[in-house]
Amino acid sequence: MERRPTLTPQQATELTVQLYGVTMTEISTLPSYIDQNFLIVDTEGTKYVLKIMNSEGSKNATKLEVQTFALSFLRQHGVPAQTALPTTTGKLLSMEEIDAFTDNIGL
Numbered sequence: 001m002e003r004r005p006t007l008t009p010q011q012a013t014e015l016t017v018q019l020y021g022v023t024m025t026e027i028s029t030l031p032s033y034i035d036q037n038f039l040i041v042d043t044e045g046t047k048y049v050l051k052i053m054n055s056e057g058s059k060n061a062t063k064l065e066v067q068t069f070a071l072s073f074l075r076q077h078g079v080p081a082q083t084a085l086p087t088t089t090g091k092l093l094s095m096e097e098i099d100a101f102t103d104n105i106g107l
Contacts, residue, residue, distance in 0.1 A: 005036040005052040007098065012038045012050055019087045019094050022048065048085065061095070068092050 007015075009027050016022050016038075026041035036052040053064070069092075074081040084092040 004032075004034055004054055005098070007036060007038075007052055009038065011098070012040075012052070015096065016040055016050055019096075020085060021088045049082070061093070064093055 009029070013024060013027055016024060016027075022040065023043050024040050025043055026039070028039045030037035030039050030049065032051075034054045036054075038050040038052075040048040040050050042048070068084045071081045072083050072092075075083050086092055087094050
């Protein structure tokens with residue numbers, strides 16, 4: 001059963017600072033069907049989307065990695081595509097346990 005994440009903007013802010021070291025000036029929610037997305041604006045005005053995957057979708061890490069690498073490949077070859085920002089530890093995805101559920105997080 002898929003469970004939609006329900007992070008507060010404060011929790012999303014804390015995760016963004018912890019995982020990416022991004023200092024934000026703004027955070028707002030974005031629409032999503034089964035995941036949870038936030039628009040993040042940093043102190044330089046750069047905009048990011050923080051995507052919190054649902055608990056069921058987070059179970060297939062290989063599929064998520066392939067999707068992430070495919071987007072990076074497209075962008076490297078001149079196709080406009082979103083790309084993942086590595087965490088402060090260099091990972092493109094981070095698996096975090098939140099409220100006893102495990103969710104994948106990407107920026």
